[in-house]
Amino acid sequence: xxxxxxxxxxxxxxxxxxxxxxxxxxxxxxxxxxxxxxxxxxxxxxxxxxxxxxxxxxxxxxxxxxxxxxxxxxxxxxxxxxxxxxxxxxxxxxxxxxxxxxxxxxxxxxxxxxxxxxxxxxxxxxxxxxxxxxxxxxxxxxxxxxxxxxxxxxxxxxxxxxxxxxxxxxxxxxxxxxxxxxxxxxxxxxxxxxxxxxxxxxxxxxxxxxxxxxxxxxxxxxxxxxxxxxxxxxxxxxxxxxxxxxxxxxxxxxxxxxxxxxxxxxxxxxxxxxxxxxxxxxxxxxxxxxxxxxxxxxxxxxxxxxxxxxxxxxxxxxxxxxxxxxxxxxxxxxxxxxxxxxxxxx
Numbered sequence: 001x002x003x004x005x006x007x008x009x010x011x012x013x014x015x016x017x018x019x020x021x022x023x024x025x026x027x028x029x030x031x032x033x034x035x036x037x038x039x040x041x042x043x044x045x046x047x048x049x050x051x052x053x054x055x056x057x058x059x060x061x062x063x064x065x066x067x068x069x070x071x072x073x074x075x076x077x078x079x080x081x082x083x084x085x086x087x088x089x090x091x092x093x094x095x096x097x098x099x100x101x102x103x104x105x106x107x108x109x110x111x112x113x114x115x116x117x118x119x120x121x122x123x124x125x126x127x128x129x130x131x132x133x134x135x136x137x138x139x140x141x142x143x144x145x146x147x148x149x150x151x152x153x154x155x156x157x158x159x160x161x162x163x164x165x166x167x168x169x170x171x172x173x174x175x176x177x178x179x180x181x182x183x184x185x186x187x188x189x190x191x192x193x194x195x196x197x198x199x200x201x202x203x204x205x206x207x208x209x210x211x212x213x214x215x216x217x218x219x220x221x222x223x224x225x226x227x228x229x230x231x232x233x234x235x236x237x238x239x240x241x242x243x244x245x246x247x248x249x250x251x252x253x254x255x256x257x258x259x260x261x262x263x264x265x266x267x268x269x270x271x272x273x274x275x276x277x278x279x280x281x282x283x284x285x286x287x288x289x290x291x292x293x294x295x296x297x298x299x300x301x302x303x304x305x306x307x308x309x310x311x312x313x314x315x316x317x318x319x320x321x322x323x324x325x326x327x328x329x330x331x332x333x334x335x336x337x338x339x340x341x342x343x344x345x346x
Contacts, residue, residue: 066141078170082177102129158207176255197234205231241267
């Protein structure tokens with residue numbers, strides 16, 4: 001490891017208010033190797049990690065954003081409960097997402113009335129976007145109002161909120177962080193159906209499960225299932241469609257990638273989803289050997305919706321009929337040519 005790289009890590013720790021060990025992790029650099037060369041190059045100054053132990057801030061921020069519970073900050077609290085991390089000293093909030101969700105982090109920063117710049121880094125070779133917010137007030141408010149504590153993965157408890165609007169937005173934020181929404185096709189079912197699932201601790205899943213039952217006006221729903229050290233609560237088909245529409249229509253922030261308009265249209269028009277015109281458009285492009293990405297771009301639909309159409313019996317029958325018809329026409333064409341050639345010879 002050369003001296004330039006060591007200096008770059010130290011400088012990045014100072015400028016971005018990060019710990020040097022976190023930078024080494026993101027750059028796939030062995031921490032002990034880094035510390036060895038840092039000592040070798042005599043760079044053991046009170047920089048980087050030591051200076052940042054108190055997290056000197058170089059950006060503006062509304063530290064009281066989570067002090068009073070509202071539907072909007074409840075959404076972000078739910079998202080943080082799923083995808084965020086609070087430092088052991090309750091001084092720093094960290095959120096790291098895949099790079100494609102960078103805009104979502106920027107929306108959070110905007111709601112905090114902050115000029116903080118989201119950092120683009122790599123984790124195990126994958127591009128991610130991260131924020132490192134130094135605010136003891138925010139961390140304590142997240143703990144007191146929403147039960148979000150350090151090392152919460154296996155200990156997270158439901159939030160201390162009673163307003164139903166705040167509860168719903170918290171759950172929506174949690175789904176955006178640790179939930180899954182999508183059309184799937186089990187082996188025994190030819191047509192795809194919608195599934196909505198959430199991962200978490202037992203108490204968190206039971207709390208979400210209870211609210212799902214209230215929204216659905218039901219007394220029964222699949223109970224949370226245990227999967228190793230986590231639990232799963234889920235809904236499928238009609239229940240999933242109803243839940244999706246309910247949360248989709250909630251005002252305020254949401255992760256658009258999960259709350260897709262395509263899936264919403266599918267939920268609303270489920271009984272009328274045999275859209276023959278759309279099938280014909282997709283089939284026409286498919287037979288032109290267009291890629292799935294090209295078809296989605298031309299028709300302005302999502303990849304999940306394209307898969308949905310192409311796996312329906314209606315589409316499969318249309319395609320087989322089209323291919324069989326073309327095959328018959330091709331065969332007739334060959335016979336005609338042979339007949340003509342035969343006639344010319346005579």
